[in-house]
Amino acid sequence: MKKPDKHTIACILFAAGATAVGLMLDDPYYLQVLIFIGINTLLALSLNLLMGYAGQISLGHAAFYGIGAYTTAVLSATYGISPWLALPAAIFMAMAVAYIVGKPTLRLSGYYLGMGTLGFGMIVSIVFREWHSVTGGASGFVGIPPLEIAGFALDTDRSYFFLVWAVVLFFFLISRRIIDSRVGRALRAIHDGEHAAAAMGVDTARMKLSIFVLSAAMASLAGFLYAHQIYFISPETFGFMASIRIVTMVVIGGMASIWGSLLGASLLTILPEWLHAFADYEMMVYGLVLMLVMIFLPQGLTRGIIDLYNSSRKKHDQ
Numbered sequence: 001m002k003k004p005d006k007h008t009i010a011c012i013l014f015a016a017g018a019t020a021v022g023l024m025l026d027d028p029y030y031l032q033v034l035i036f037i038g039i040n041t042l043l044a045l046s047l048n049l050l051m052g053y054a055g056q057i058s059l060g061h062a063a064f065y066g067i068g069a070y071t072t073a074v075l076s077a078t079y080g081i082s083p084w085l086a087l088p089a090a091i092f093m094a095m096a097v098a099y100i101v102g103k104p105t106l107r108l109s110g111y112y113l114g115m116g117t118l119g120f121g122m123i124v125s126i127v128f129r130e131w132h133s134v135t136g137g138a139s140g141f142v143g144i145p146p147l148e149i150a151g152f153a154l155d156t157d158r159s160y161f162f163l164v165w166a167v168v169l170f171f172f173l174i175s176r177r178i179i180d181s182r183v184g185r186a187l188r189a190i191h192d193g194e195h196a197a198a199a200m201g202v203d204t205a206r207m208k209l210s211i212f213v214l215s216a217a218m219a220s221l222a223g224f225l226y227a228h229q230i231y232f233i234s235p236e237t238f239g240f241m242a243s244i245r246i247v248t249m250v251v252i253g254g255m256a257s258i259w260g261s262l263l264g265a266s267l268l269t270i271l272p273e274w275l276h277a278f279a280d281y282e283m284m285v286y287g288l289v290l291m292l293v294m295i296f297l298p299q300g301l302t303r304g305i306i307d308l309y310n311s312s313r314k315k316h317d318q
Helices: 006-024 028-053 062-078 083-105 110-130 157-179 182-192 194-199 204-230 240-253 258-296 301-317
Strands: none
Touching (some): 006 157, 028 204, 028 258, 062 083, 062 110, 062 240, 110 240, 157 204, 194 204, 258 301
16 A cells, blocks of 8 residues: 655645544634635745746736636626536636737746746736726726525634635645656746756647646636625735735745745744734735745745754754
8 A cells, every 4th residue: 555645644634634624613713714825825825836837937926816706706706606606617717818919928037937927917907907897997996795504604713714615625635646646747847947858848838838838727716805804895806915925935945845825824824923013014024924935945944944944953963
């Protein structure tokens, strides 16, 4: 019988810990913070697959987040369609847009790719803001219904906590499967050198487009979860700064690291909550923390923590 690998064991232990926290924690505020950490982790993980493993820069990732949120909002609130039927529509919409945009854009590289995805994100944000009859415009979209499973409404923070983290853990396992497969090795080869990967027989165009579409699907799922948690969405949530925040989560947590996505999302979700006490100095302290992380842990929190642990073990052994 094959023994489970370290990642599977880590996921099992994390699932057990998350279940214990969900059962024991009663404070609605802390449960909501953990829900948002889960949603942001899914976003960071989706971009990490694209940027950390495949080496493709995206500065418009929040657009897919918004497409998922607005699609389910319009279908469920305006047309009365079940959110669970709106979910595949939201994912399909994001995947279709990603395919159409990615086909020409992913031929670019480096800064040009970043500018291309940035332009796409800005266009989508303008559509959300200006299409008043459908999206509600700058005022936002209200009346999004709560999710239900077998007649049971997921309208409490505890029930939604379990849903969000079950989804996150599922994609942790899926992402690890992808990374450890031939596809994952091909993505890392593209990251290290696209021309060299092509010379070795990797279909780089198809691989880049596939991971771009998958990344968009995961981001749209995060948008779906966000919309049915808040019951209200607005264009500002999915604008340029949201895309930059997702990129920052990936970089700070650790590029090409699944658990780094969790650490980066946790830090950038909790940090603004801690900085409320600093009032006018909030952005200054926020920037200082980010700068310190990038100076002293340039490879991200995950790699930095592992290196510090290994260094301390060597000193202890000596």
